[in-house]
Amino acid sequence: MATILVVDDELGIRALLSEILTDEGHGVELAENAAQARALRERMRPDLVLLDIWMPDVDGITLLKEWGSTGQLTMPVIMMSGHGTIDTAVEATRFGAMAFLEKPITLQKLLRAVEQGLAKPTAAAPGAAAGHADATGDGSGGGYGVPALNLGGALSSEFSFELDRPLREARDAFEKTYFEFHLAKENGSMTRVAEKTGLERTHLYRKLKQLGVDLSRNKRGGA
Incomplete structure (x- = not known):
């Protein structure tokens, strides 16, 4: 080995x-x-x-x-x-x-x-x-x-x-996948994702929209 x-x-x-x-x-x-x-x-x-x-x-x-x-x-x-x-x-x-x-x-x-x-x-x-x-x-x-x-x-x-790929594009792709992972893991709960990622909830929501994360797929328990 x-x-x-x-x-x-x-x-x-x-x-x-x-x-x-x-x-x-x-x-x-x-x-x-x-x-x-x-x-x-x-x-x-x-x-x-x-x-x-x-x-x-x-x-x-x-x-x-x-x-x-x-x-x-x-x-x-x-x-x-x-x-x-x-x-x-x-x-x-x-x-x-x-x-x-x-x-x-x-x-x-x-x-x-x-x-x-x-x-x-x-x-x-x-x-x-x-x-x-x-x-x-x-x-x-x-x-x-x-x-x-x-x-x-x-x-x-x-x-x-x-x-x-360009650095900005690579970071955006990285962050998008990162947040999609945590959304799926927390069943779409924005509160829990905010706690897990260390972001204020309003900033988190803006970030997700900016990255083009589809929030409709994670609406279960999304409070």
Whole structure:
């Protein structure tokens, strides 16, 4: 099976992910900070990395950028966070992440994301993925070819977010799917969706209209 590097400053998260992935037959290495992650990535050349965003020394996005700019992003990276936002997820994909999982991570979503990550082709040569965004986001090339973002925990686990489009258009598509997911999950309740997404209800309604979200499909319990 695969060799997977888990990078997270929380001991409990590292232990849980290690147990799950080991049970699935994978080899697992653990790092609690960016320094350890750098060393392990260089030594073991993992097939996939699970990388926490919020770490005390160097955050995951910064480490992801570093790997991309130095040509070391030769493996799929799945970002993890308990405080994820749309902006954070979009930024992660700009710099080469292939998926974003929201904590607490369910077993099903973790295994699906890992399976999809390992099914991706190996590192792409610069410009090899014609029509797709540059994996590093800075035009340097040489990173892991990422045509789409699977937002496992943050949105529907089946959602594929195409990156080969203008940023504004991509963000609108991302946000539309995000709000449609929460509307469906809360049976159309604007009150509960406002609470879940942290938006004031009037602002939420304007946002949904702006994005073209069809509210008529979610009128059950829509108070």
